[in-house]
Ligand code: 2HG
């Protein structure tokens with residue numbers, strides 16, 4: 411098990427003592443201070459990273475969180491904050507012996523204001539559970555992702571999660587109105603508010619988005635939610651070339667307009683991998699070079715069906731697509747989504763996996779896959795799937811076993827390629843520990859200085875999630 415891209419030495423933090431444990435037990439109750447069977451917390455979801463923490467704390471409120479962090483700041487105990495532990499870059503996984511503060515029990519408060527569609531909820535609510543509760547009132551969480559059954563809303567904010575319908579609804583920056591955050595001194599910060607419009611100050615709550623627990627622990631979130639679409643339609647198209655995929659994206663934008671909610675890509679090698687490694691069949695006969703999954707969210711089924719059929723007919727008519735299937739039932743819809751959402755699982759079953767999550771201008775999007783494939787010919791399998799509509803490629807490379815040479819050379823190759831083509835080395839998964847060595851690539855020195863200064867304001871002792879995205883100011 412690796413702990414990071416490169417080894418990092420332990421900071422000058424205090425070692426946990428039995429009197430620390432007694433304080434925690436007194437503050438949150440014995441049963442919520444776990445010291446045994448904590449592998450599910452010390453190891454990341456991909457089971458590739460593991461830290462040596464000796465305890466997990468499960469506070470149930472902002473106040474308990476504040477008491478813990480205040481104590482840790484006083485004693486210089488390092489803390490890593492963890493939500494549903496579904497991240498892909500080890501941001502919530504300890505590296506050395508940081509104690510783990512889990513937000514799983516902070517899930518009491520849930521309040522929807524139905525006239526405005528403003529929701530305030532505690533950070534430990536699981537995304538799918540929150541969404542199900544909203545469904546009863548005709549609302550929906552604007553974000554959706556494969557990990558929805560386990561990821562928590564606080565973790566989504568801290569990770570800056572993107573997902574599969576960002577194309578229509580926008581990122582969390584479009585929705586977050588306020589949050590409660592416990593900073594690295596243990597102070598409770600109520601940032602922003604509940605209003606959709608409030609330009610009376612800097613939008614400080616937005617600093618929580620993508621902060622990876624390094625500025626504070628998000629304990630409560632206020633966000634705008636969206637009307638639940640009453641008509642959801644999906645279609646999959648088989649496509650011969652990447653340039654045709656791009657032309658289909660333009661066609662989808664013009665033909666589907668405001669109802670276009672997802673435009674996802676699966677390349678031919680990924681589809682073969684899905685069929686080889688999972689009990690899941692392609693919906694098309696024969697193989698194709700690319701597949702795009704299109705989804706619409708609207709409020710009038712007749713109108714949406716007409717639009718989607720018009721799009722598919724035109725795509726087939728002018729030969730932008732080789733084949734096309736519009737899902738006719740909930741089962742068919744689920745099937746085509748499984749092909750896309752289980753692509754990461756299929757790739758992981760190949761053996762050893764090197765994962766990337768990059769943003770690229772669309773003209774370069776697929777060239778990265780082609781050049782990586784060319785470079786690794788005969789040595790590795792290269793897959794590309796992702797959110798084409800957002801310019802977000804999930805490039806995944808697999809080998810039968812761990813390849814030391816590839817581990818050293820592949821990331822620098824991919825990241826330098828991405829930055830030199832105007833992209834970003836992390837589109838939606840973050841930096842965490844996996845990309846720490848590359849965190850300044852493509853960013854100006856001035857931006858780095860500003861972020862380090864902010865870290866110093868929020869967490870002057872550097873105890874929150876050390877060794878990761880923001881270098882310690884200590
Ligand atoms: C997805 O879009 C997730 O499926 C995971 O962001 C991507 O694991 C991956 O490569």
Ligand code: ZN
Pocket residue numbers: 573796797804838
């Ligand atoms: Zn993704």
